[in-house]
Amino acid sequence: EVQLVESGGGLVKPGGSLxxxxxxxxxxxxxxxxxxxxxxxxxxxxxxxxxxxSSSYIYYADSVKGRFTISRDNAKNSLYLxxxxxxxxxxxxxxxxxxxxxxxxxxxxxxxxxxxxxx
Amino acid sequence: xxxxxxxxxTLSVSPGERATLSCRASQSVxxxxxxxxxxxxxxxxxxxxxxxxxxxxxxxxxxxxxxxTEFTLTISSLQSEDFAVYYCQQYNNWPLYTxxxxxKLEIK
Numbered sequence: 001e002v003q004l005v006e007s008g009g010g011l012v013k014p015g016g017s018l019x020x021x022x023x024x025x026x027x028x029x030x031x032x033x034x035x036x037x038x039x040x041x042x043x044x045x046x047x048x049x050x051x052x053x054s055s056s057y058i059y060y061a062d063s064v065k066g067r068f069t070i071s072r073d074n075a076k077n078s079l080y081l082x083x084x085x086x087x088x089x090x091x092x093x094x095x096x097x098x099x100x101x102x103x104x105x106x107x108x109x110x111x112x113x114x115x116x117x118x119x
Numbered sequence: 120x121x122x123x124x125x126x127x128x129t130l131s132v133s134p135g136e137r138a139t140l141s142c143r144a145s146q147s148v149x150x151x152x153x154x155x156x157x158x159x160x161x162x163x164x165x166x167x168x169x170x171x172x173x174x175x176x177x178x179x180x181x182x183x184x185x186x187x188t189e190f191t192l193t194i195s196s197l198q199s200e201d202f203a204v205y206y207c208q209q210y211n212n213w214p215l216y217t218x219x220x221x222x223k224l225e226i227k
Contacts, residue, residue, distance in 0.1 A: 050214030105153035109162035
């Protein structure tokens with residue numbers, strides 16, 4: 001069974017940093033692209049960042065470009081999101097998500113981790 | 120960026136009745152369209168991909184149709200567990216996928 005488990009969320013002050021992790025199991029992690037999607041309280045879903053299986057291709061939404069860094073460790077079956085210069089508008093539940101095929105929709109989702117940016 | 124627009128924002132339907140949700144893309148996404156269901160406090164769940172193919176374990180009362188820019192999700196006979204928020208997502212250009220703003224399906 002595919003499992004994605006996020007961790008690392010919490011309360012942080014504006015301008016602060018946080019590192020999210022996503023532990024994957026039940027599939028060959030190193031063969032799949034991985035993604036971060038966020039959802040602000042009471043709002044819809046927003047794609048944040050994606051990384052290809054070998055980390056050769058990395059993409060970011062304009063809203064986080066230059067502040068967030070996605071990475072992965074295939075040996076540890078883990079995905080990361082380093083978030084710097086956090087703003088109030090970054091407050092959201094952050095999900096890691098995986099497709100069954102590279103260019104497909106997100107078949108698998110974690111339970112999410114809440115990031116709150118507030119003074 | 121491809122903008123996805125869902126309508127209506129809220130849909131009130133009685134249990135046992137049919138629900139029809141719409142999704143429009145600002146440019147053609149071919150059949151690269153997915154639908155997700157999200158219940159409070161839960162992650163989204165994939166329902167439909169390829170505009171009309173049900174994901175594993177999804178009941179047959181869920182069906183999707185459309186291609187290009189116009190798409191529809193139909194739930195043929197609403198069960199109590201179907202009341203939730205539904206999102207469409209285009210995945211035509213990896214990885215720049217975009218979601219619609221969601222349709223809340225509520226009990227009438």
